[in-house]
Amino acid sequence: MSRQMQQDSATMPTAPGGASTGHGLDWPALFATRAERMKASEIRELLKLLDQPDVISFAGGIPDPALFPADAFGAALTSALSGDSKGAALQYSVSEGYKPLRDWLVTRMASLGVECSADNIMITSGSQQALDYLGKLFLSPRDTALVGWPTYLGALQAFNAYEPSYDRLTPLGNRSAADYRETAQGKGGPGGGKVKFAYASADFANPTGETLQASARENILDLATELDIAVIEDAAYQSLRYDGDEVPPLLALDIERNGGIDNTRTIYCGSFSKTLAPGLRVGWVCAAKPVISKLVLMKQAADLHSATLNQMAIHQVASDGFEAQVARIKATYMARRDAMLAALARHMPEGVTWTRPDGGMFVWVTLPEHFDGAALLAESIRIERVAFVPGKAFFADGSGANTIRLSFSCASEAMIEEGIMRLGRVVRGG
Amino acid sequence: MSRQMQQDSATMPTAPGGASTGHGLDWPALFATRAERMKASEIRELLKLLDQPDVISFAGGIPDPALFPADAFGAALTSALSGDSKGAALQYSVSEGYKPLRDWLVTRMASLGVECSADNIMITSGSQQALDYLGKLFLSPRDTALVGWPTYLGALQAFNAYEPSYDRLTPLGNRSAADYRETAQGKGGPGGGKVKFAYASADFANPTGETLQASARENILDLATELDIAVIEDAAYQSLRYDGDEVPPLLALDIERNGGIDNTRTIYCGSFSKTLAPGLRVGWVCAAKPVISKLVLMKQAADLHSATLNQMAIHQVASDGFEAQVARIKATYMARRDAMLAALARHMPEGVTWTRPDGGMFVWVTLPEHFDGAALLAESIRIERVAFVPGKAFFADGSGANTIRLSFSCASEAMIEEGIMRLGRVVRGG
Structure with a gap:
């Protein structure tokens, strides 16, 4: 689970930091201006630390590898x-x-x-x-x-x-x-x-x-x-x-x-x-x-x-x-979506809202204004061992601090119930 | 042969021309300025017409597929x-x-x-x-x-x-x-x-x-x-x-x-x-x-x-x-290089020079100043059914009209002898 979590574009790990170990070139002076906009995300760095089996992750947003048609x-x-x-x-x-x-x-x-x-x-x-x-x-x-x-x-x-x-x-x-x-x-x-x-x-x-x-x-x-x-x-x-x-x-x-x-x-x-x-x-x-x-x-x-x-x-x-494969994965993901929506209804406190997707892999949660998704993630990992992606990175204007993205594609229904219950505790504590 | 010929970066075919069939958008006005420098090469268009089994091609510059370790x-x-x-x-x-x-x-x-x-x-x-x-x-x-x-x-x-x-x-x-x-x-x-x-x-x-x-x-x-x-x-x-x-x-x-x-x-x-x-x-x-x-x-x-x-x-x-595979392909390509250098010495007239590569896939031929590689290619295909790549496209300043690139990687030694003999006739005629 924790390995998969790292691997969509929101969470993919990067190579070690850019600092040269010796008296190397001044590379940034040679790079094109566009290179200034290519930065490692702090969230991604945080999620890299999470390669631990006791973490329940809703961070990934990647397909469940158990559903791949490997034999075909x-x-x-x-x-x-x-x-x-x-x-x-x-x-x-x-x-x-x-x-x-x-x-x-x-x-x-x-x-x-x-x-x-x-x-x-x-x-x-x-x-x-x-x-x-x-x-x-x-x-x-x-x-x-x-x-x-x-x-x-x-x-x-x-x-x-x-x-x-x-x-x-x-x-x-x-x-x-x-x-x-x-x-x-x-x-x-x-x-x-x-x-x-x-x-x-x-x-x-x-x-x-x-x-x-x-x-x-x-x-x-x-x-x-x-x-x-x-x-x-x-x-x-x-x-x-x-x-x-x-x-x-x-x-x-x-x-x-x-x-x-x-x-x-x-x-x-x-x-x-x-x-x-x-x-x-x-x-x-x-x-x-x-x-x-x-x-x-x-x-x-x-x-x-x-x-x-x-x-x-x-x-x-x-x-x-193609159609048979799609039907197979839809049945699995649909059950997981249903489990996540039911768990959110059970465990989230008043003032928290979320989307009810007709498909895909994601539920988007909006927390009360005073929440900060990144701080919540740090808390959630430390106390409850649950991971997700803070929503701010998805906003071109830097807003959205009180939003988080949950993916249901790679967790079993039991893990979803347990993970959302834990997340609800963290949110209540916030 | 002729299919392979089309498939290195110098000769890869492109999609049908850019003209819209109806009253579509003015796409060039929407494209970034860089798009102006992305153009189909005339040579490539010429070589696309050559998907014919009787052509001997030195144009490709691609590996011989018979040497791929497909079983491995x-x-x-x-x-x-x-x-x-x-x-x-x-x-x-x-x-x-x-x-x-x-x-x-x-x-x-x-x-x-x-x-x-x-x-x-x-x-x-x-x-x-x-x-x-x-x-x-x-x-x-x-x-x-x-x-x-x-x-x-x-x-x-x-x-x-x-x-x-x-x-x-x-x-x-x-x-x-x-x-x-x-x-x-x-x-x-x-x-x-x-x-x-x-x-x-x-x-x-x-x-x-x-x-x-x-x-x-x-x-x-x-x-x-x-x-x-x-x-x-x-x-x-x-x-x-x-x-x-x-x-x-x-x-x-x-x-x-x-x-x-x-x-x-x-x-x-x-x-x-x-x-x-x-x-x-x-x-x-x-x-x-x-x-x-x-x-x-x-x-x-x-x-x-x-x-x-x-x-x-x-x-x-x-x-x-890796080493065994490389040894195998080197033996084949080396024999083809030798065949091409020997054939060039036999069949090229006075005033034509060429490189003697220690490896790789290419021999570079310089013709007397008055030659134009693109015109020679048209002649060569029409009269002798031999293809190569005119050298001009390899020069950032548009010079090099009297140069041509020959690849020996995909032709048998017998085809190389026959093809260079034919090419020699075209050059003598130029």
Whole structure:
């Protein structure tokens, strides 16, 4: 448990500190200005110390490895490395990605309401790489990215490398395009900065677990159309719905408005990390051809292509039983979500509120104003041996000190009951 | 043959052209300024048309897939997906890379004269990713990178995303630090640009096949010390030496000068692509800890980590028989190099010169001044069905029209004799 806890983007450990041991170079003076925004998180350093078996962790936000289809992957890899395909499986391949996998994704996207061709799809090394590439494609220093308050920490980390400003994306339709535009110009210095895209995780978002309903998605598309900017739709958790009806992806709604994917402004980022396995690093981008063409040139220059063998294995396992695998993990995670919501209702004192996600891996807890999530974590670990992620890091403006993120994906129902009971004691003590 | 030909970074095909099919967005207006420097190469488009079995190709520059240890990889992957390791093999892992592989690399680097610890090593998705990350770490727009004329095209492509200027690195020690500094300031506009690093492929470089002798390496370190800049050592081909004694890596010479790796300015980029297999995308960076620490943060934000399973498989195959595998491929490539050098001597007319590489995959041919490599390629394909890469793309200043790159790694000795004979006829006709 404690090892897994360290391993999502919010909690991944880093190498030992940056100080040189001798009379080395003044590296910071040589680094590009963007390097100043690449910092180790204090929380992550704290969580590194927690590699202890008696800690119950709700920090991770990663899939339960017991649910990985390891045998299916073993068979797929053995097959890829036998017979005619073995040379190709280990050789360089094209930057766009393995064509049979892109074809499979065309069918998958169609089932979500997105009609496209293989030329609208590029394979990435996980959807994190898609976020990095999209930051690289759109953001010059001082451009503005619209993100939620809170939003996925990994998106902020990916975009930060390109030195943007952030403004708050609200899906309520209550702020005018002119207001967004003026704010971006004000932040851009002489000449003015431009708003380049709105980033949103539409389903069971990390960290809140919340889903944007169709009206909120339409609001985002309205705003993006008025601003004439792109929309980045992070669909990492989309397949993990436990209740309610599917809401069409932003990209599907955009196609409805504009008659075809090549006329849309929405860039959909998908991932196999939450459904099949994250360790193979396979995700995809689905968007208008001019965007995919440029991303392919970028990928060629950045890492040539994602691992050939991994794309073949994902294709085989997805073709043989994607739906069955997803059904299996949904049953497990849904029971854990239910256990966490029930335990929160039992053990949290008055004044504490939380989200009730229809899917995904996260519940987002808002504590009374005077709480500080980081201080609470220190207390919680020391006294009750329970871990979670303080919410502040998910806010581009540094607010949210009284929020925390709980993940239910990697704990058994019994551990969830015990852990939330302990957490309730800490909160009552705060 | 013709499929393989397309698949190194000089020749990899791209997605269909960037024009939108409908009334889509004005994407170029939304893209960051860096996107202007990401362009499809005309040569690459030409070579895409060549997927025909009767063409003899010296264009690729990729390993011969017949030499991949496919059975060893099959066994390693099966083992990683069995028993206790199977959850970890498919799970998220740390950004630094798989510890047993980093430990193996510590021993490997020691055998090259580089004493280091696992904290001096980060795993990358091929050495191409290391070049991208190092461009990202050091280059702000208008900073200067020193590169050879010619140099590895993929390095220029990786660095271009960060909008640098280039200046010519000569290993002859005949240009002063002050001169480099002034040139960089002149290119940087108001405030001035800075030289950030010198990039060099020290052994059997792509594209020339040439090796920097120890004195040339010392010259580069002298210059870098005077300019107080980093040195990026691209060691992708280093293991493929067929003749002569090993020359210590720049990083080893730097350690000798400065007493320990954490006091050095040299960043070594290694790869398993030319020795074990490129399709798994596993390489590494070895450098002072302050550089590795920053790269780990960067990697975490950019793609979380390289595929876990692939690192495990590379570790297993390398541990079981790296030296035997390298000996096997060296014997094959050496015979092909010899065949190509002999064929060039037999078939090339007066006035044509070429390099005599001690290793690697490339011979670099210089034709009389009036030749144009791109025009020669068109002729050569049309009349004689022989392909190669025109040299101009390897020059940051657009010179080198009368040069061509020949790769001997993927053609049998008989094909080499036949292909060079045909090429000789085309050159005589030019």
